[in-house]
Amino acid sequence: MPLHAAGLPDRGAGPAAPASTCVQDRVTPSYTPTLRALLGSCAAVRPPAPGNRMLVVGLPSTPGHRPLPQVEDELAVLSAAVPASTVLRGERATRRAVRDGLRTHRWAHLSCHGGQDLTRPSQGGVVLHDAVLTVADLKSDRYAHGEFVFLSACQTALGGAGVPDEAMAVTSAFQYTGWRQVVGTLWSVGAITAAEVTADVYDALASDGTLNTDGAAQALYGAVRKLRKAGHPPPCLGAVRAFGHLIHHREGGTPTMRSKHRGKGPHTSDDDPPDGGPSGEDALDLPPETVERQELAQQLFDLGLYEPAESVMRDLLADYERFLGPGHPMTISLYDTLGHTLYQRRLLPEAEAMHREAYERAARHLGTDAHETLAYAHNLGAALVMGDEWDEGLALIGQTLEGRDAVLGPGHPDTLDTASLLGSVLFKAGDQQEGYELLNRAYTGYQAAVGPDHLQTLAVGGDLVAALHTLGHRREAGLLLVDILGHYARTLGPHHQLTLETQQRLRRMSWFINITC
Structure with missing residues (x-):
């Protein structure tokens, strides 16, 4: 709930706008997903990072996605602000490289596509060159050095629709795993506007090749107020201390x-x-x-x-x-x-x-x-x-x-997605053996490509369970479903809807099992 935007937004834009028309004109708001996360982040004693280096991730173009030409502008801003940066651009910005870089850097900036699945918010994430870095991925990591991360990507601060009392977003995942301050995105904003905000934020934070992030919330809100004074509609921008400074998500084109x-x-x-x-x-x-x-x-x-x-x-x-x-x-x-x-x-x-x-x-x-x-x-x-x-x-x-086999390769996630679709369709059309083989290919391929805990892997595994059960391999189906249930419980928690649905599915198959924390 963007409480910082409460007020009179129709009077809050332009050079002649009256002062103090909404909350963000009176205070610098901060958000946290939970009080425990806030206290833990503030109280943490952090080991020194190996040098004042910044991880910079930029994808002006991403396979299968529209280009983001303004990313080059953001990379130029960051190169000037913190010359001693580790830059992962384009093909170098893989899921593994970014996860490794986040563990060893004090500051990070990611400029790329992103998105959220409102029904399965743990699948939301930022789109890298070879895969999506999801909320579920981040939950398994710990970032002892993390001080400040700026996520210039879509919907990174947007949670899910089914569990509104749970802060399941990319920004909250970053804070839960050790990052003290996070800039994330809620709604839509133009690509050029996002580049302007980035430039203004780092202009306020950078000095002599390093960053002083103590004033990150104030820097963000200074950039927002500058946009409003220039006549932009008052965006629902928020800032957080010890959690994410929430800005709109930006896109270069269509939704x-x-x-x-x-x-x-x-x-x-x-x-x-x-x-x-x-x-x-x-x-x-x-x-x-x-x-x-x-x-x-x-x-x-x-x-x-x-x-x-x-x-x-x-x-x-x-x-x-x-x-x-x-x-x-x-x-x-x-x-x-x-x-x-x-x-x-x-x-x-x-x-x-x-x-x-x-x-x-x-x-x-x-x-x-x-x-x-x-x-x-x-x-x-x-x-x-x-x-x-x-x-x-x-x-x-x-x-x-x-x-896709020829262009992307048989192990690419998009290829596996089509294999899964074709397997499901063939199975329903009556060609059960070929359908099963394709589903099995997709499941094992996803395990290798994105990991056994990834929700995409588990979703295809659920289809494979149905195929095995229909073909009469009930024991194999039950054992696979037990394995999937364990992954859901570890990744999402024992009380998540998908965990409970999988447990109920096991009961219907007469495989009774109890899940405890």
Whole structure:
């Protein structure tokens, strides 16, 4: 709840705005997920970090996602502020490299894509070159040196919808694991605005090649007030001492919407083409009303208000067609996102039409083997199956798997996602043995790619349990489900909804087990 934004926001912007119109004009707010986390962070005695170095992670482009050209601006700011930095840029910003770097640096800045799953908030995280660094990943680490981390990525301070009393967000995960101060993101803000905030924050904190983060909250709010005085709408920005200084999430284009419906509906993600039309810089040169529609569409989607989100997206699509052109990656991506929005409204024929438009345009402008085209093919195949068009859907999903095997490799998470989808569909279509083999491939592949505790691994494992049980391998199914239950209990806790649902599933299979802390 952004209490710092309470007040009179319609009077709080522009040079002539009256003073003290909302909370953040009167105080510098701070948030903490729990009092225990606050006390533990303040009381911790920290060993000295190995030098005053900063970990800088920047991904101007990420496989399967739209480009973020403003990341280069942020990297330049950080290079000037703290010259003695460890920079992980582009392909070097892998999940393993970032986790290792976070353990040995006092300060960190991550500029990349991010996102939150409102139904499974532990799956939220920041998108790196090869994988997502999730809340669940962070919970297993400890950062003894962590002093200040700035997460310039989407929705890092956004929690889940099902457990509003639990602070399950990337920012809270960072604090729970040792970082004293975290800057995170709640809602949508323009990419250029995010770069401006970054520049102003580090201008206030940096001196002689080092950072004094004692004034981090004040630095953030100084940057926010500067934006408001310049006439920007008053953003719901918040600051935290010992926890995250909450800023809006920023995006370079269309709304970021990730949702995987393995065998249950279209798989959509922010797999946005990095190029194929005007450059990323040109894509940002849009009229103010178009930028406002981008942000409004994201907010409506995040809140689950799919009907008004659809209306705004259709207006935004008309803008993109006019200003960017039909072959621009942002235009193509928005067709796919609109398809997912229509699916959420259970308008399956309309959703299929949008996914088909995205796929056909991508194939025409980017090529049939482009990884973005393959992502849209995956989504269209799922939509076709959901619409009972099994023959076309199965053929397209099979072609997508072949393409991803060739382009991304058989162990890539996107390839495994398509293998899982095809396995589920084949199993339901009656080809149970081949379906089982694909699900088993996806499960073992995810174990190697993202780890046995990752929620993606466990979700596919649940599908594999169903396949084993149907094929009559009940003992193997039960043992696998026991293993999955143990991972859920360790990762999410014994009282989490997924842990309890898995325990209930075991009971239905007559495998009784008790979970204790």
